Amino acid sequence: DSGVTQTPKHLITATGQRVTLRCSPRSGDLSVYWYQQSLDQGLQFLIQYYNGEERAKGNILERFSAQQFPDLHSELNLSSLELGDSALYFCASSVGYLGQGAETQYFGPGTRLLVL
Amino acid sequence: QQQVKQSPQSLIVQKGGISIINCAYENTAFDYFPWYQQFPGKGPALLIAIRPDVSEKKEGRFTISFNKSAKQFSLHIMDSQPGDSATYFCAANSNAGNNRKLIWGLGTSLAVNP
Numbered sequence: 215d216s217g218v219t220q221t222p223k224h225l226i227t228a229t230g231q232r233v234t235l236r237c238s239p240r241s242g243d244l245s246v247y248w249y250q251q252s253l254d255q256g257l258q259f260l261i262q263y264y265n266g267e268e269r270a271k272g273n274i275l276e277r278f279s280a281q282q283f284p285d286l287h288s289e290l291n292l293s294s295l296e297l298g299d300s301a302l303y304f305c306a307s308s309v310g311y312l313g314q315g316a317e318t319q320y321f322g323p324g325t326r327l328l329v330l
Numbered sequence: 331q332q333q334v335k336q337s338p339q340s341l342i343v344q345k346g347g348i349s350i351i352n353c354a355y356e357n358t359a360f361d362y363f364p365w366y367q368q369f370p371g372k373g374p375a376l377l378i379a380i381r382p383d384v385s386e387k388k389e390g391r392f393t394i395s396f397n398k399s400a401k402q403f404s405l406h407i408m409d410s411q412p413g414d415s416a417t418y419f420c421a422a423n424s425n426a427g428n429n430r431k432l433i434w435g436l437g438t439s440l441a442v443n444p
Contacts, residue, residue: 308430313430318379
């Protein structure tokens with residue numbers, strides 16, 4: 215158990231809908247990362263937050279947005295969903311954003327999203 | 331642009347054999363090279379990592395070999411077991427724009443036959 219929690223575990227929705235994925239980082243970790251994992255795409259980095267502020271952006275679509283709240287939990291919002299958005303979404307956390315505290319990321323169990 | 335190239339994409343090994351997964355990188359600013367292991371239905375987890383000041387690191391049956399001049403590193407799993415069947419990701423880490431950034435390989439699916 216990494217100490218990172220994600221809810222829900224599974225999500226089934228329809229095209230055009232909007233969903234929110236939630237992540238709680240490990241106790242003491244200030245950085246949160248979101249990843250998308252599709253069958254043939256490996257791990258795609260979406261976005262990183264540190265202590266409530268956006269630190270880095272990856273291949274995140276404009277239809278997707280995220281935020282990190284004062285209690286450090288984070289939410290990933292996916293809107294106008296398309297079939298191709300079906301994937302595993304992982305949240306990871308690390309202590310910081312620089313130095314050795316940022317080298318290891320601890321992953322949650324993921325949310326499996328199915329868009330029908 | 332894939333900054334960390336991982337091969338092979340998939341690997342089948344007999345129980346007791348040696349599994350070898352290779353990664354190559356281009357950016358000489360990378361200073362930390364972790365390997366993550368992911369079991370089906372789970373998130374990736376750090377397996378072993380190496381810094382470029384050493385050429386090899388061993389933890390149990392898992393060894394990272396690092397070749398700084400060739401900009402390559404590899405994971406060796408000795409005496410491979412069916413329980414090692416998982417997807418393995420190499421990664422490279424650097425400071426990029428005042429922020430640690432992890433660049434991922436595309437992963438290798440390992441199946442160890444009993």
